[in-house]
Amino acid sequence: MYLCPKIAFKRSVSFNSFSNLFFRFFQTTLPNQLPNHLNTNNSKLDLPSLDGTSTSQLFQTYTNHLRQCAERKSLAEVKTIHLHMNKSGFPHLSLGNKLIHAYLKCDSIDDARKLFDEMPQRHIVIWNSMISTYIRQKRSREGIHLFEMMVLEGVIADEFTFSSVFKGFADLGLLHEGRKAHGRLLVSGLEVSNVFVGSALVDMYSKFGKMRESRLLFDRIVEKDVVLATALIVGYTQYGEDGEALQVFRDVVIEGIKPNDYTFSSVLIACGNLADMCIGKQIHSLVLKYGFEAAVASRTSLLTMYSKCGLIDDCLKVFDRFANANLVTWTSVIMGLVQNGREESALLMFRQMIQCAISPNAFTLSTALRACSTLAMFVEGKQIHALIMKSGYNTDRFTVAALVDMYGKCGNTEMAISVFSGLELDELDVVSVNSMIYSYAQGGYGIEAVRLYDQMQYFGFEPNDVTYVSVLSACSNAGLLDEGCRIFSSLKSNVRIEPSRDHYACMVDLLGRAGRFEEAEALIAQVKNPDVVLWRTLLGACKIHGKVELGERITSKILEIEPGDEGAHILLTNIYASAGHWNEVTKMKIIMKEMKLKKSPAMSWIEIDKNVHTFMAGDLSHPRAIEIDKELESLNEKIKVMGYLPDTSFVLQDLNEKEKERSLNYHSEKLTIAFGLLSSRKKTTCIRIFKNLRVCGDCHTWIKFVSKVVGREIIARDAKRFHQFKDGLCSCGDYW
Known part of the structure; x- marks a missing residue:
């Protein structure tokens, strides 16, 4: 019979002979496998x-x-x-x-x-070794259990025992048990002022957020060291007392205690949180003086500090000095770019990191997706999604939430639903649910957003302030007045959440768009010191309903709060134009010119083959302008046969009818869609455009007709939401 390759054994071979032969075979034939x-x-x-x-x-x-x-x-x-x-x-x-x-x-x-x-029999030294190793290996529960066994066996704990178990209690969040151990320490006669035990206690109370106790213990210790000081600084930083953290740092430096890498890392984080670039730069000088700039913790904190202070170019200069940047460093600089509105640079940096053979983690991927969301870069986002699947992060809560958000902000609600639906119940959290509700809100799926909000209790989640903003936005976008009022009432009765200006703004928008102006004004009156955003929201509703007098009154309120507010002047001008008060429009334009106020030019853009093409209203400077013009003429001929009539109320009235139509024809979204159709003739390809302002009524009607005549889905993201045009219909139901 054959028991292994190339060797046959007869049944008569004795067991000992077989064992020796088997062992020799593995020694001579497969030595590397032993x-x-x-x-x-x-x-x-x-x-x-x-x-x-x-x-x-x-x-x-x-x-x-x-x-x-x-x-x-x-x-x-x-x-x-x-x-x-x-x-x-x-x-x-x-x-x-x-x-x-x-x-x-x-x-x-x-x-x-x-x-x-x-x-x-076990000596205290071996007890300590076992307990400290358990806790160091993140098996704190077993370490604490062993400590309890030691106490039951009558072994007297020493300062080394307590320094370990205090860390274990902090890791497990056991404040009551930690206090009991602190009491046992005092009863045993050990000196709390010992720096070794004191550091562990300060660290434990700091992790519990008990900064008063931490500071009292810190002050009792006469001979302080860097470990003790760093524990207190970290505690202050983690609980938002950054000024106190910097004060402790100053004191210990004056006392001659040499900071280490983690000390610098913590105080740099405090500077970033305070956006104090002056002190941040001083501490950077100390980092250089003590030779810690190349240390991982200090390096990352330096990048974070500069980016939080808005000094992204200084952040990049620091990054460029590192020869072998690791994943944490790359991620820090990518996050800094995103936080400072440099999303394109962030994605370029992300690609460079991949080219350097550094594998991203869940946080890096989430940050890159956030950049894609802001820029609405659908193709790039899909590529990162593929990388997430390949890396095995497709069930990570942060990456899933970022994916849902990205697809939602790129107007692909179906993909957002697909990603969200792929999660098991135990993989859901509030962040991912909020992202899905917001995606529904952006796509105009108000009923679905409200349904998911109502299901949160079934999932075992409590809605937070972000949840309420998202679901109220969904109600506003879909005109769900009754549902919005119900949810806002629920928010006001929630003792854990104080309604913010964002919540009130959503409700003012919902009431205003429904024509309930008295209720909207009464709601604003409930807000202490209402800002211009709330009044401007109501002013926008006045344009929809042609409320000229109310618009004038609200504009006066806005200008009392913020004289020279550009948005108020522009909105009132639009209200006059919608109502056909062209003399008032002319007066407003003269006032704006005298005040040197400029309306943001309307622009739309589209991504084709990773290149972004931007069009402004009336702009014919594109290299393919002649083709675009011909495409527009062809489209207009086809849709007019189907019943499209240009709505010239959206252009200046001092033009003749032909000039009005021509002006309408060169709105930025129309130019962008025509170029998109020229650049992708495949019937299966969706045209995706983005606009910095709201889509006007004529363009909205025009795109509906075009989607039907070309048989293509067209997705337009304007300043407020997405519009998905298909077969002559829009997802907003003509309510925007």
């Missing part, structure tokens, strides 16, 4: 013969070998020695402490624990 502790050719051990060796000689030999194995961190050799002890009949527990120490040095705490449990 474990180190069985491959005698590679073994660094020189274990004594079991015959004729005294116990004292074995003791010394084992001791020396265990020390060497611990230094080399060779777990296989430690196990070989342990096995040799058992085979020789040597009382291995006489070397139990050394064996446990060797196992712990090799990071094999489970082997150490088996031996530990066999020992009849």
Whole structure:
């Protein structure tokens, strides 16, 4: 019979002969496949013969070998020695402490624990080693359980024990148990002012947010060190007391305590949170002085500090000085670019990172998706989605939320739903649900957004302030007045959330668009010191309903709060134009000219083959302008046959009818769509355009007709929401 390749054994072969032959086969044929502790050719051990060796000689030999194995961190050799002890009949527990120490040095705490449990008597040192290793390896619950066993067995804990368990309690969030251990420390007579124990206590209370207790303990310790100071600084930074963190840093530097990498990292984060670039630059000088700029923690914090202070160019200069940037450093600079509105540069940096063979993590991918969302770069976002699938982050909550957000902001609600629906119930969280509600809101799926909001209780989630903004926006975009009022009422009765100006703005928009102006004004009156955004929101509703007098009154209120507000002048001008008050339009334009106020030029853009093409109203400077003009003429001829009539009320009235039509024909969205159709003749390709202002009524009607005549889906993202045009209909239901 064949038991392994190339070797046949007869049944008459004895077991011992078979074993020897089998072992020789593996030694000669497959030596690289043997474990180190069985491959005698590679073994660094020189274990004594079991015959004729005294116990004292074995003791010394084992001791020396265990020390060497611990230094080399060779777990296989430690196990070989342990096995040799058992085979020789040597009382291995006489070397139990050394064996446990060797196992712990090799990071094999489970082997150490088996031996530990066999020992009849255990010294405090070995208890401490076991407890500290459990906690260091993020197995704090087992470490704390071992501490409780130690107390029950009557072993008196020392300062090393307490310094470990305080960290364990902090890791597990067990404040009550941590306080009890603190009390036991005091009862045992150990000095809290000892810097070793004091640092652990300060760190524990800081992690619980008990900064008053942390500071009192800190002040009791006479001989402070950098570990103690850093623990307090980190605590202050994590709980938003950045000014206090900087003050502690100043004090310890004055006392002559040399900061380390983590100290600098924490105070730089505090500077970034305070956006204090002056102190930030001073601390950067100290970082250079002490030689910590190349350290990972300081490097990352430097980049973050400069980006939070809005000094993104300084951030890039610091980054350029690092020869071998790691993933954390790359991610920090990419995030800084996104936070400072440099999304295109962020995506370029992301591509460079990939080219440097650095694999992104979930946070890096989420940040890159955020850049795609802001720029509405659908193709780039899909490529990052593929990378997420390949990297195995497709169930990570942050990347899923970022994917849903990206697809939603790119107008592909179907893909957003697909990604969201792929999550199991235990993979959902508030962030991903909020992203889906917002995607529904952007796409005009108000009913679906409200339904998902109502399902949150079933999922076991409590809505937060972002949830309410998203679902109220969805109600506003879809005109769901009753649902919006119900949800806003629920928000006001929620004791955990204070309604913000954003929540009020959504409701003012909803009421205003429904023509409920008195209720909208009454709602604004409930806000303490209402800002121009709330009044401007209501002013926008006046344009929809042609409320000229109310618009004039609201404009006066806005100009009282913020004289020279550009938005108020533009909106009132539009209200006059919608109502046909052209004399007032002319007066407003003269006023705006005298005040040097300029209306943002209407522009639209489209991404074709990773290149962005931008068009402004009336702009015929594009290289393919002649083709675009012909395409527009062809489209207009076809849709007029279907019943399209240009609505010239959206252009200046001092033009003749032919000039009005021509002006309408060159609105930026029409130029962009014509170019998109020229550049992609495939019927399956969706045309995706983006506009910096709201789509006008005539263009909205025009795009509906075009979508039907060309048989293509057209998605337009304007300043407020998405419009999905298909077969002559729009997802907004003509309510925008």
